[in-house]
Amino acid sequence: MKFRFQAFFFLQYFTNGIYGPYLVVLLSQKGFSGAQIGLMLGAMPISSIIFQPVWGYLSDVFNQRRILLLIGSLGVALASLGLVYAETFVAAFLYSILFSVMLAPLNPIITAMMMDHLEELGKPESFSLFRLWGSLGFGISSILMAGLLLDRILDYFGWIMAVIYVILSGLCLTLPETGQTYEPMGFNGLGVLIKKSEFLIFLAGSAFIGATLGISLNYQTLFLQHLDASSWLIGAIISIQALMEIPFMLILPALLRRFSLRWLIMAGALALPIRWLFYIFINDPAWVLPTQVINGISTVSFFVVALAYIDRLVGTQWRATGQGVYSSVLWGIGAGLGSMAGGYFLGWFGVRSIWYLNLVLGLIGLGLFLVGFKKSETTQ
Helix, strand or coil: CHHHHHHHHHHHHHHHHHHHHHHHHHHHHCCCCHHHHHHHHHHHHHHHHHCHHHHHHHHHHHCCHHHHHHHHHHHHHHHHHHHHHCCCHHHHHHHHHHHHHHHCCHHHHHHHHHHHHHHHHCCHHHHHHHHHHHHHHHHHHHHHHHHHHHHHHHHHHHHHHHHHHHHHHHHHCCCCCCCCCCCCCCHHHHHHHCCCHHHHHHHHHHHHHHHHHHHHHHHHHHHHHHCCCCHHHHHHHHHHHHHCHHHHHHHHHHHHHHCCHHHHHHHHHHHHHHHHHHHHHCCCHHHHHHHCHHHHHHHHHHHHHHHHHHHHHHCHHHHHHHHHHHHHHHHHHHHHHHHHHHHHHHHHHCCCHHHHHHHHHHHHHHHHHHHHHHHHHHHC
């Protein structure tokens, strides 16, 4: 069973290493403008929130996580092919929405199934040791994609994505069910959570952080091409970005015994503006390589530690709702609006301007975390 979860994380994030950094290149090669690309990349994560009721309905109908993983995986495979072969912006836009909607429940469901499995084993603190397989998959696919296929992304993107998600659709049927269902955001739970001021401030900060992460993920490749980086160097930079997450995830259990969740989250929030400041002044793409260490810190902070912090903040009763809201704010509202704004900045001021935007957004997010954590300390 351990191997099946590791394989699912590896393959799922293997595809992330294909569409995350390089979807913008595909859209650019199809001849779309910066504004059109920004609109498409911004609408994708936001649409996943809008269609949450659809997944809630399917959850009620099927009452099984594995079936939802199957539907989502096959939907992503279909949408990937449609996105490549779409001949107009409207068609590509609609396929991108379908892609995002089908992708939306996969990560929350597999994460919940993994956490349930680890709780049954009595090892809930070892989640990062499974998640690191996702980082490995992202690192391998991103360097292979850039080094071998970037110049012909229109030929291979759709078929590679489709084949992997068909494999995932079969793999998901072998994962264990614990009797629990996928829970969409509930209005009752949401009403309780919005009364928690610390939770709301944390969400506000997460929205700004999510905006910077969305911009970086979607536009970093264009920035490296602007610096005349070779395809192999682009792949190495993006790959190292993911591979640097692995050592941090390995040592995270030890860090959690020495530092509070808030301190670890603040470390990630502080590291990001430093990274964007470096990007503003970098002219040689090779200098981007050492800055990728920072990504390992921020990934652990916001994709592992923050999940535990949300659990502690909202309580186990509202775990599903709290995690759903956090994910929607970070990778839905935040990343969506950030990607959209990044597209406009790309068209108006050039690719380097997006790092000025990221620096401002990152500092606002850092400030909100400081306010929220300070407020929590004074009320305890």
